[in-house]
Amino acid sequence: MLESAPTKQELIQEFIHEHVLTHSANGHTWNLPFLHVPALNCLRYDWVMLGLAVVVTVLVASLAARRHRPVPTGIANVFEAYVVFIRDGIAIANLGEEEGRRMTSYFCSLFLFILTLNTLGLVPFCSGATGNVGVTCGFAAMFLILAIVLAVWRRGVIGFLSSFVPHGAPALLLPILVPIEVISLLSRAFALMIRLFANMLAGHIILFAFLGLIVTFGLAALPVIAVVVALYFFEVFVVVFQAYIFTLLSAIFIGLMLKPEH
Amino acid sequence: MELSHLPLAAIGAGLAVIGAGLGIGLLWANGLQSMARQPELLPKIQVSMFIGAALVEGVALFALVICFMQMK
Numbered sequence: 001m002l003e004s005a006p007t008k009q010e011l012i013q014e015f016i017h018e019h020v021l022t023h024s025a026n027g028h029t030w031n032l033p034f035l036h037v038p039a040l041n042c043l044r045y046d047w048v049m050l051g052l053a054v055v056v057t058v059l060v061a062s063l064a065a066r067r068h069r070p071v072p073t074g075i076a077n078v079f080e081a082y083v084v085f086i087r088d089g090i091a092i093a094n095l096g097e098e099e100g101r102r103m104t105s106y107f108c109s110l111f112l113f114i115l116t117l118n119t120l121g122l123v124p125f126c127s128g129a130t131g132n133v134g135v136t137c138g139f140a141a142m143f144l145i146l147a148i149v150l151a152v153w154r155r156g157v158i159g160f161l162s163s164f165v166p167h168g169a170p171a172l173l174l175p176i177l178v179p180i181e182v183i184s185l186l187s188r189a190f191a192l193m194i195r196l197f198a199n200m201l202a203g204h205i206i207l208f209a210f211l212g213l214i215v216t217f218g219l220a221a222l223p224v225i226a227v228v229v230a231l232y233f234f235e236v237f238v239v240v241f242q243a244y245i246f247t248l249l250s251a252i253f254i255g256l257m258l259k260p261e262h
Numbered sequence: 263m264e265l266s267h268l269p270l271a272a273i274g275a276g277l278a279v280i281g282a283g284l285g286i287g288l289l290w291a292n293g294l295q296s297m298a299r300q301p302e303l304l305p306k307i308q309v310s311m312f313i314g315a316a317l318v319e320g321v322a323l324f325a326l327v328i329c330f331m332q333m334k
Contacts, residue, residue, distance in 0.1 A: 089309075191320045198323035201330070245316040252313070 012212040019208045023121060024131025024201050025049055033125045049129035053116040057109065083108055090248055094255035099154075103254075106146075111247040114139070114196070118239040121200060122232070131200040133193070140193035143250045147185070151257040163257055188253050192246060199242045203235045271332035274325060282322030289314045 025046035064079035092100035121128020151160040164181040214221045293311040
């Protein structure tokens with residue numbers, strides 16, 4: 001046990017902090033797993049993970065599209081089931097028939113992209129770019145811009161502004177209600193960002209906090225590894241669920257902006 | 263790395279989780295009751311329960327993120 005300047009608690013803090021930052025892609029530079037190429041020092045984990053997710057998403061989708069036959073088999077079959085699930089459950093249910101069919105491809109890509117990014121956080125030599133609040137801020141900004149542009153495009157500027165006026169409200173309360181409605185749109189985007197970011201970050205923090213118990217108590221705390229493995233399985237569920245919730249909630253909120261408040 | 267207000271941050275995180283637990287527990291209790299009353303609405307109620315759980319958790323995670331910020 002160290003009695004000098006770094007106390008044991010501070011060492012554990014450093015351990016958790018260092019590993020969480022690496023595994024959540026918060027600005028660490030990236031380099032190849034076992035080689036160290038100085039030219040690659042300009043790359044950061046989040047950029048590499050984002051590029052990897054783009055490659056995976058495009059690859060999966062184009063592989064499925066290439067094998068398009070009247071009776072699909074293999075990966076095209078799985079992909080068609082997935083697209084039908086998104087189209088019926090997320091797009092058409094929240095946006096209506098024709099708008100839902102137009103926006104299905106956006107939600108399919110969004111779900112697959114966020115799922116890939118989240119899953120890369122659990123893979124050994126990769127880190128989770130969605131644990132970086134900047135990446136999820138980008139997703140939330142994309143949702144906000146999409147909601148506003150779609151509302152202005154489909155309903156006109158007057159229609160867009162009238163979506164902030166709840167139907168049947170007395171005119172005296174409007175100076176209070178309209179700012180509240182505007183703030184609620186912004187807070188929905190903010191909540192989308194924080195939900196995805198905090199779920200991914202908290203998963204990693206809990207895992208490393210449990211491993212920090214081994215630092216405190218030595219070899220007697222090894223059974224903690226069983227708990228860590230169980231939490232890892234739960235993380236896999238959280239990864240898929242959070243990607244689904246992000247897509248579903250952004251569809252619901254876009255639908256709320258597009259519907260006339262009758 | 264300084265430990266600024268770390269015990270208070272831990273207490274705050276615990277309080278945030280109380281709110282999340284209460285919210286999700288109440289939600290699922292009522293959801294299960296309604297699923298038992300009308301089994302034909304099961305898929306819709308299940309989807310709504312998951313959406314509600316995500317919203318409640320999102321709010322609790324706001325508080326948790328502020329607690330995390332005390333670690334720096």
